[in-house]
Amino acid sequence: MKNNTKAKEAFELPLNQILDGDCIDVMNSLPENSVDLIFADPPYNLQLKGDLHRPDNSKVDAVDDDWDKFSSFETYDRFTKAWLAAARRILKPNGAIWVIGSYHNIFRVGAAMQDAGYWILNDVVWRKSNPMPNFRGKRLTNAHETMIWASKEESSKYTFNYEALKSLNEGIQMRSDWVLPICNGHERLKNDEGTKAHPTQKPESLLHRILVSTTNPGDVVLDPFFGTGTTGAVAKKLGRDYIGIEREADYRKVAEKRLKNIRKFDNESLQVSTSKRAEPRVPFGQLVERGMLQPGEELYSMNKRHKVKVRADGTLVGVDVKGSIHQVGAALEGAPSCNGWTYWCFKRDGKQVPIDLLRQQIRAEMTERPN
Amino acid sequence: MKNNTKAKEAFELPLNQILDGDCIDVMNSLPENSVDLIFADPPYNLQLKGDLHRPDNSKVDAVDDDWDKFSSFETYDRFTKAWLAAARRILKPNGAIWVIGSYHNIFRVGAAMQDAGYWILNDVVWRKSNPMPNFRGKRLTNAHETMIWASKEESSKYTFNYEALKSLNEGIQMRSDWVLPICNGHERLKNDEGTKAHPTQKPESLLHRILVSTTNPGDVVLDPFFGTGTTGAVAKKLGRDYIGIEREADYRKVAEKRLKNIRKFDNESLQVSTSKRAEPRVPFGQLVERGMLQPGEELYSMNKRHKVKVRADGTLVGVDVKGSIHQVGAALEGAPSCNGWTYWCFKRDGKQVPIDLLRQQIRAEMTERPN
DNA sequence: TCCAACGTTGAATCAGCTA
DNA sequence: GTAGCTGATTCAACGTTGG
Numbered sequence: 010m011k012n013n014t015k016a017k018e019a020f021e022l023p024l025n026q027i028l029d030g031d032c033i034d035v036m037n038s039l040p041e042n043s044v045d046l047i048f049a050d051p052p053y054n055l056q057l058k059g060d061l062h063r064p065d066n067s068k069v070d071a072v073d074d075d076w077d078k079f080s081s082f083e084t085y086d087r088f089t090k091a092w093l094a095a096a097r098r099i100l101k102p103n104g105a106i107w108v109i110g111s112y113h114n115i116f117r118v119g120a121a122m123q124d125a126g127y128w129i130l131n132d133v134v135w136r137k138s139n140p141m142p143n144f145r146g147k148r149l150t151n152a153h154e155t156m157i158w159a160s161k162e163e164s165s166k167y168t169f170n171y172e173a174l175k176s177l178n179e180g181i182q183m184r185s186d187w188v189l190p191i192c193n194g195h196e197r198l199k200n201d202e203g204t205k206a207h208p209t210q211k212p213e214s215l216l217h218r219i220l221v222s223t224t225n226p227g228d229v230v231l232d233p234f235f236g237t238g239t240t241g242a243v244a245k246k247l248g249r250d251y252i253g254i255e256r257e258a259d260y261r262k263v264a265e266k267r268l269k270n271i272r273k274f275d276n277e278s279l280q281v282s283t284s285k286r287a288e289p290r291v292p293f294g295q296l297v298e299r300g301m302l303q304p305g306e307e308l309y310s311m312n313k314r315h316k317v318k319v320r321a322d323g324t325l326v327g328v329d330v331k332g333s334i335h336q337v338g339a340a341l342e343g344a345p346s347c348n349g350w351t352y353w354c355f356k357r358d359g360k361q362v363p364i365d366l367l368r369q370q371i372r373a374e375m376t377e378r379p380n
Numbered sequence: 381m382k383n384n385t386k387a388k389e390a391f392e393l394p395l396n397q398i399l400d401g402d403c404i405d406v407m408n409s410l411p412e413n414s415v416d417l418i419f420a421d422p423p424y425n426l427q428l429k430g431d432l433h434r435p436d437n438s439k440v441d442a443v444d445d446d447w448d449k450f451s452s453f454e455t456y457d458r459f460t461k462a463w464l465a466a467a468r469r470i471l472k473p474n475g476a477i478w479v480i481g482s483y484h485n486i487f488r489v490g491a492a493m494q495d496a497g498y499w500i501l502n503d504v505v506w507r508k509s510n511p512m513p514n515f516r517g518k519r520l521t522n523a524h525e526t527m528i529w530a531s532k533e534e535s536s537k538y539t540f541n542y543e544a545l546k547s548l549n550e551g552i553q554m555r556s557d558w559v560l561p562i563c564n565g566h567e568r569l570k571n572d573e574g575t576k577a578h579p580t581q582k583p584e585s586l587l588h589r590i591l592v593s594t595t596n597p598g599d600v601v602l603d604p605f606f607g608t609g610t611t612g613a614v615a616k617k618l619g620r621d622y623i624g625i626e627r628e629a630d631y632r633k634v635a636e637k638r639l640k641n642i643r644k645f646d647n648e649s650l651q652v653s654t655s656k657r658a659e660p661r662v663p664f665g666q667l668v669e670r671g672m673l674q675p676g677e678e679l680y681s682m683n684k685r686h687k688v689k690v691r692a693d694g695t696l697v698g699v700d701v702k703g704s705i706h707q708v709g710a711a712l713e714g715a716p717s718c719n720g721w722t723y724w725c726f727k728r729d730g731k732q733v734p735i736d737l738l739r740q741q742i743r744a745e746m747t748e749r750p751n
Numbered sequence: 752t753c754c755a756a757c758g759t760t761g762a763a764t765c766a767g768c769t770a
Numbered sequence: 771g772t773a774g775c776t777g778a779t780t781c782a783a784c785g786t787t788g789g
Contacts, residue, residue: 082494112503112528116490123453123487129764131520132483134505136557138745143553146542149502152555155526157483166767171517171779173693177665180704182514182780184523186507186557190670190745214669221692246675247692274692278675281693282702284517286767286778293776335776344437348777427764434760435779443762484764508761513780516765521781525762562761565784580762 022229027253027261032233035254036095044099045228047106048219048240050211051092054085054114085114089121092233097125099231100161105168107219109156119157127159130167134186135215158223167223173281174222189214198237198263206263207237216243224249226279238264245271248279289375291368293334293349294323301367308353309361315341393600398624398632403604406625407466415470416599418477419590419611421582422463423448424485425456434515443579453488460492463604468496470602471532476539478590480527490528498530501538505557506586529594538594545593560585569608569634577634578608587614595620609635616642660746662739664705664720665694672738679724680732686712
């Protein structure tokens, strides 16, 4: 949504494409402040092999275990810092990032994110409903992966579709632990030999929840470790623009083919539940101006303990208090704040009616005739 | 088991006591290679700012204690490295450690553990069955904490009671995500004023599972951030020796009293009761996320009188009505309530199929491997 | 004594706009 | 930048009160 036009004008973003190359180089070639969301599934560094990403190209001759271990972590950390910095540069000021990992790498990644200035919003556990068991019985079944959701900086006004997520969860606030199956069956992409095309293909359900919750239609979503393109596939279905970066030709090929066959859902289905916050603000004074409430008319608190009078300027006056509907409600309740819209009622035909009903009438009129 | 006699001979360990002082100093005063397991619940460095109120205007009693305040990440990292090093020195070669934390600190702690030479065995998610909600609707409910289980070094022959844990879990391999309630009710210790004695008391069930799985009777368990002594209490019940370190006199006092009243279980009572699990709740949104139903797909009422469309967030939209499967069903029927699962059908191969069939599929997957 | 209604609480990085 | 005002927002357990 919103202010993505400026950057696009200055430098046409390569939308809905898969870019070939090292993700750090490619991200550095993109304009700063141009991307709404980044989803990153970086190498997990499972065995700390030297073949990962090695900026200095030096080959480590392991002589001593401790030293080798240290240098390997260091190499991984350098790589992590580099791609996180490149990613942060291209994020819009209100942009956000998701990174997924396992215990092998996620602690280093999370610390690097905090050090880079990202502001962690939640860590989210993907609890796999069908994980691989621990065959040797030497440890617990490794049944989850960890995702870190962070904004570009502490002050970022990040996107969070609270109501949509609540709807996805049958009316109960979504928690930080998500139960979803791993990617297998028909969804799991195979290569020409019939074996899996990518070792760690993520399920579309995971990306669905991420994109529905933290992006809006039309947003630009970038994935620096695109793989077989799950991020792009879900983004396309959901009417978001994607940018994929992948240096392995085999993966790009599989992803291209996959994306070609994806169709966007129709617009109506992409509408999600919104919160009251998103609705237009209606000043209380408007109810008086429009004659929906008369100056001098009495309002009653929900709990029937308090009575006040409406004044011509849309303020309320009671015993020893006057001010806005919110201020007077808070003062009478001795509360730090009060939502006057849901606190006050008026009388019609002998019945108590919440004033919020009048606001809803005005809002309904506004949507009938916008502007 | 275990060769703990040697160290004890040279320096009598202060077993089953609470030691007063800074945990780093105290640990440094203990002999090296002398402890079987360490459980650590260090300060989380929450960095809370203003007050937080619930929607009913009551104020959240936040963790604002001085012991949780650090001036910067750097300060926190120095503290973390120091206590982790002191802890590692006193661990036996085959010893192990558990550290618990939240996203505020756990990534820094995990990275520091790897840097210090600990070998991570699992990260374990404590999924709280009754977490505090996110009152402002700005993020996901922070419904879990993360624990890191690590051995002193890669080559350590750590203790893992696979079979005991499996029987704790009704015969199924224990996973890395544990569902346990937070500590409240009678278990929550109060001070003389009737308020909570410690802001972050951990549930005994958590320590029970940790000690059963990774220690043996007679092992020495050390807790450098003892607080009100949950680790000691469970250790005593389970016939392990404990060493607590706590610098706050108030906490020590509460813990002393608590521990005095604890009795060791006889072996028979170590059996845990297994309760039948209720059928897991499956949100309708999950059918959409998983692609079992597409956004835009049409659903039909059982009586064929109504038709609606599925949206990306798991809500339905029809003529003049939108909401959850239950809400829309009730609205269209003019009924006070409606079970959407049995009310709606979708079409497959020209036949009407109840959506409840899809829920049953998901439940079947879940019960293949319950936690 | 029991049940329903109501109140309390928990490791929390919890607002956005206008002047 | 910041001061001020509007006004949006909660789930599961446990405990207490009142009939």
